[in-house]
Amino acid sequence: MKRGFATAAASLAATMALSSTIVVSASADDIITEWASVKSPTAPALKPVTVDPKTTALLLLDFVPHDPYCGPGKPRCGATLPAVKQLLANARAHGAAVIYSVAGKYEAADIAKDVAPVANDLAVKSKADKFLNTDLEKILKEKGIQTVVVTGNSANAAVLYTGTGAALRGLKVVVPVDCISANEPFEEQLTVWQLAHGPGFGNQVTITKSDMIKF
């Protein structure tokens, strides 16, 4: 029996558990047994967005051309670099802040040449959540940043956690889908859906494409 169809029975069971000392053992199915019946949701609509370059930072997360970051084993990441390069050029031309991240043994000097930092660009170093054990929050506050455009790899780690972390800290978050990547489409899909629909923060997130972002 699908758990969704067992609602009435389970509600009754829960009511019994609430109203007496009987502990009803969980007999409902769970998401693992229901796995094959799950339907993919509709893709979120891509929306044009205009950002204020004075209060916007472009984040480039873990564009290090070595595995397990944006190396030969990550062709989907390599495929995003032309769009990221163009977005970076637009951001710089309008004077928006640009902030990088790296992870593991890599430093800012190791970032892919096409999207490499220039003087005064800042880089933070952390595992998947770039707010964790870094100055990122402080940097954003000091620069008066209210919106972050998040690009990078992996979508389902650095982008997901840093994007969520920014939204939960009150920032607007813009995610261009052609500038994020993971190993598999399912991982990018879950990231995009989660950022668009995250409880309590999805309303601060705009899912878009790099050429739909105006500075």
Next chain:
Amino acid sequence: MKRNLFAAMLVLAGLSLPAHAANIIDEWANAKPPASPELKPAAVDTKTYALLVVDMVSETCNAKARPRCVETIPAIQKLLNDARSKGMAVIYALGVSGKEFVPALAPKDGEPIVKSGADKFINTDFEKILKDKGIKGVIVVGTLAYGGVLHTASQAALRGFKVVVPVDGMSSQNADTLYSEQYTAWHLANGPGLAANVTLTKTDMIKF
């Protein structure tokens, strides 16, 4: 399908190549879910593990708003009873608006309550509470699966805690939101940086 391969096929098919490589919105229908993750037994040390009960409040965990949540109450209640009887630390989390705990799962005197959005580490004492109690691992149950459970469990794992998530103790809203439970389960078991610290399980596979 790999993005490069997709582009190559468009060329072979004589279609015009888009200005950009295909993105996930274009590929949405191809994003098939992987095989379901294997549930694994979890052995928890009652002295160094805490049970975290996330956002199990009557305002949202009711048959109208979230029937999926109501269905998890018996399993969570049993887990809670077991944890308390073994002397394990029990910690509660509330969201930004919910106040009324589901009666069967209400906190006892002295059990800490933290209050935040999806990530219960942000702007709370949660990490300090865990460290002060010498906690090394957390069992995370509650709702929403893709809100408080996903983000608090992920953050606990990224902060170096062991994390146990029973799939029958987490919930989305209803039968239309199963996708969110599916990817939450998959992500917790396989997500980059998480797998080493996270055990996806069921409540009856947790041994104290």
